Amino acid sequence: MNFSEFKSQFPKHVSLVAVSKTKPIEAIQEIYKQGQRLFGENKVQEMCDKYEQLPKDIAWHLIGHLQSNKVKYIASFVQMIHAVDSLKLLQEINKQAAKHNRTISCLLQFHIAQENSKFGMTITEAKALLDNPVFDSLQNVNIAGVMGMATFTNVESQIRQEFQTLRSIFDELKQSHFSLSSSFEVISMGMSGDYQLAIESGSNMVRIGSLIFGERQYTH
Numbered sequence: 177m178n179f180s181e182f183k184s185q186f187p188k189h190v191s192l193v194a195v196s197k198t199k200p201i202e203a204i205q206e207i208y209k210q211g212q213r214l215f216g217e218n219k220v221q222e223m224c225d226k227y228e229q230l231p232k233d234i235a236w237h238l239i240g241h242l243q244s245n246k247v248k249y250i251a252s253f254v255q256m257i258h259a260v261d262s263l264k265l266l267q268e269i270n271k272q273a274a275k276h277n278r279t280i281s282c283l284l285q286f287h288i289a290q291e292n293s294k295f296g297m298t299i300t301e302a303k304a305l306l307d308n309p310v311f312d313s314l315q316n317v318n319i320a321g322v323m324g325m326a327t328f329t330n331v332e333s334q335i336r337q338e339f340q341t342l343r344s345i346f347d348e349l350k351q352s353h354f355s356l357s358s359s360f361e362v363i364s365m366g367m368s369g370d371y372q373l374a375i376e377s378g379s380n381m382v383r384i385g386s387l388i389f390g391e392r393q394y395t396h
């Protein structure tokens with residue numbers, strides 16, 4: 177695919193995370209050469225390996241579910257963690273970020289899909305997290321916005337509705353907890369199959385893998 181052409185279709189306010197999970201170094205270098213600097217991975221070990229081997233001006237986003245005990249491996253370099261769904265995880269990210277004298281941007285993950293396999297909080301849980309006094313003490317994390325995944329379906333109205341739910345959650349939290357914070361600004365939603373709907377519903381960060389790199393082949 178012609179990546180530059182692909183990328184040029186996105187409005188200026190939409191960030192494109194190139195999701196390189198399972199793809200080899202060479203495939204990432206190819207896209208890097210065409211100017212892309214923002215890549216997403218969903219596994220800690222794989223992201224660390226790729227970080228080691230690739231240019232250091234790449235911004236790495238961890239987009240997948242993250243276990244607290246693995247935060248330490250990525251804390252020195254990760255730019256954004258998309259799938260934060262508990263105060264415990266946020267505390268650990270804060271602790272590890274502090275060790276490296278860094279601030280790590282985090283997105284709160286919301287459960288917007290019908291499927292019960294997907295991770296994420298409800299707005300009530302998120303507000304409880306943000307209202308917890310412990311949250312106020314976290315100096316090395318920055319809550320940059322929200323993230324969610326729609327149901328894997330081709331029923332367009334359902335996907336649209338789920339994206340609009342995330343958009344409303346963002347608006348509500350912006351008003352209730354982040355009205356003084358200009359850094360709460362990201363709505364991360366939309367993948368290869370549904371990114372156009374996501375952008376129409378207010379997404380400003382899409383996470384696209386297979387459309388850029390081709391279908392993934394899993395060996396396990």
Ligand SMILES: *Cc1c(COP(=O)(O)O)cnc(C)c1O
Pocket residue numbers: 195197218239240325366367368369383384385386387
């Ligand atoms: C794999 C993945 C993507 C990208 O999926 P594609 O359908 O290949 O674009 C986006 N977000 C998350 C959280 C993922 O795990």
